[in-house]
Amino acid sequence: MVTVRSGGPADGVTDVGPPSDGDFEEFYQAFFQPLTIQLFAYTGNMAAAQDVVQEAFCRALARWKKVSRYDDPGAWVRRVAWNLATSQWRRARTAALFMRRQREEYASAPSPDRVALAKALATLPAQQRRAVILHYLADLPVSEIAAQEGVAEGTVKSWLHRGRTALAAQLTEKEKTRA
Known part of the structure; x- marks a missing residue:
């Protein structure tokens, strides 16, 4: 049986003692909600709080034989959950700092020729398209392709020949309709 001692409903202090019979389910039921509330207050995000508390309990379950023998297994789970929340916060802060240092780069619109080439390439069979792209854009020799x-x-070589022929026909048609 898990014993829960509280300093009173007003102060919200909940202390969970070790389970007397080593029953993880009882321990989980008694400790999950109070710990989630604590982590929610820390993170300001209920989903994040539930995630870190759940992860802490998963880690406790994996080590339950050892953790259940601690004087206060609840303290172990609480420490793990707080560490996980702090790690998430640090990762988020690092990502935000990285994003702030990035400059927004504006790419110019593709030229009409580039758009026409992309449309023409899209009409080729996949093998011919790959061969043309690898040979002319990636500069790979025929042997590597x-x-x-x-x-x-x-x-x-056959794919390249057929691809070039089809591209030439499509691109010259587009030139004739432009003129």
Whole structure:
């Protein structure tokens, strides 16, 4: 049986003693809510408080044979939960500081030629599109593309030829409609 001692409802102080029979479920039921309330007051976020308290109990359960023998297993769970909450706060603070140091960069709009090329590439079969992109944009030689795709070099050359032919046809049509 878990004993719960309180300094009174007004002060909100709850002290949980060790379970007499080592029963984790009773310990959890007696301690989860008071600890969640404490962590909610600390974090200001009920979901975060519940998460860190739940994680602390998961860690306690994994070590329950050892933790249950402590004079005050509740103190161990409380310390773990507070440490987890502090770690989350530090990670959030570090991420916020990093984001503040980042400058917003504005990219110019793509040129009409780039848009036309992207649309034309999207119409190619996947193998031809990959071969064209890897060869012309990634500057990979035919031999590396063949090794990456697991095909013969002649196959890659064929994909490149067909891809270039299809792109040329599409892009010259677009030029004719522009003029």
